[in-house]
Amino acid sequence: MARSTGGPLRADAQRNREKILSAAVRVFAEEGLNAHLERIAKEAGVGSGTLYRNFPTREILIEAAYRNELAKLCDAAPELLATLPPVEALRAWMGRFIDYATAKFGMADALRALVESGANPYAQSHEMMLAALASLLDAAVRAGEIRSDIGATDMFAALTGIALASGKPEQREQAERLLDLTLDGLLSR
Template sequence: MTTEASRPLRADARRNREKILSAAVRVFAEEGLEAHLERIAKEAGVGSGTLYRNFPTREALIEAAYRNELSRLCDAAPDLLATLPPREALRAWMGRFIDYATAKLGMAEALRAIVDSGVNPYAHSRELIMNALASLLDAATAARSIRPDINATVMFAALTGVALASGKPEEREQAEQLLDLILDGLGHGITD
């Protein structure tokens, strides 16, 4: 027996859900926890009823928006490796990590409220990110386009540092320069 909750979403319902989640990240990042859900619905181009049908509480929306950003980041790794050379895939993913971190930092107040309510949206975040990052580093190492002595833990620390130092949208150019610097360092000592 199929229940309504277990049935896959129709294509239009899936698109609406994605639009709501993207709008939620933007609005919560701009306005914090005080963001009006009606504004999110309007930004997404859906009615309030559609928003509340998908996310009956503010907390459910915040958690889903964060988890969606995390999934987008981690799911990008195999797609990038399938379409780009490993070093370029790694660099593209590094930029996506900064996008993710910027959204997370922007939503910090809203995410803190979720944690305070007893929900841990970060429960598996680090593991998922580390797995995605390790796959990119392994591919680039196997292609001999980066040094083999840098692991996912070290790389995660470097990317987190860039996000903390230059994670605001207005600092994006600096973040990109820092990512290029890291990538150059990863190639140090590699000879053809």
Template sequence: MARAADRPLRADAQRNRDKILAAAVRVFTEEGLDAHFERIAKEAGVGSGTLYRNFPTREALIEAAYRNEVARLCDAVPGLLATLPPDEALRAWTRRFIDYATAKLGMAEALRAVVAAGANPYGESREMIQAALSSLLEAGTTAGVFRSDIRPTDMFAALAGVALTSARPEQRGQAERLLDLTVDGLKHLVPRTPER
């Protein structure tokens, strides 16, 4: 017999959960660890009881919000590859990565509190992001637009560097330029024919 926690949520319950997680990211990013559950519930358009039923502790909400951000980032890859050429899909995804990094930076204090309480909100996030990058890079290599010598770990390191130096909202222009530079550096260049 399936436990209640193992059963899929009803559509309306899933929508409420998604709204709570999105609101939690916004509020924890703005207010840090001092964010009130009541404000998160109001931002999500749900009652406090709905919030507490889904997330009985602050740590559970913070961890779920962070993991949801990682999942949303990684789950975007198939849709991007289905609608855009590989280089444009990667570029669009890198913008989402910076959005994720900005939210993570804003939630840093809250995430540290979760880690201090003994949880690991980062478990599997690196592997998920590298798998997403692997799909994007493979599509570009197969299409002949990306170099074949760049690994997902290389791209992750480059994106992490951009995020470390330019993830604050006021640095978005610099982040965009660095992302352009990074994606352009992946492109497979046709050797120029020497002039005679």
């Protein structure tokens, strides 16, 4: 990320920014739109001044936290493919999708208020996720590990359904079983 002056962030400033964004996701998920920004700063281990220097308004913080979660999800696809066999990378990403969805559901009130203010945190989200998912599916098809007749749009619909049905933290075991069942249906026989 770059500061408004155009220069790159120092390593410690980048770490602080990441800690703030992670804390924001947790706190907004727990407390909703009325979460105190001071609590986010405290959970991140930074001062309020550091939080406000990076995110001058609540809306900017909410949008940045959401976009950071989206980027982590989408950036995970090439990282997983570089370190795991394609079908294992796909399954690991599926689990991360549930993590992303859980965070997004937890932040629903904050995100809804952001949209009502005129911002669109979801711009290109769907396309980014489909591209990441397509790269994983394509790699697994090329490796002969999964069927070739299921595209990213179908798989995205399946993952979204699992997230809607079992996306709460207390439902994680069920979500994992459903992810395994979905992957099993994709395997080449």
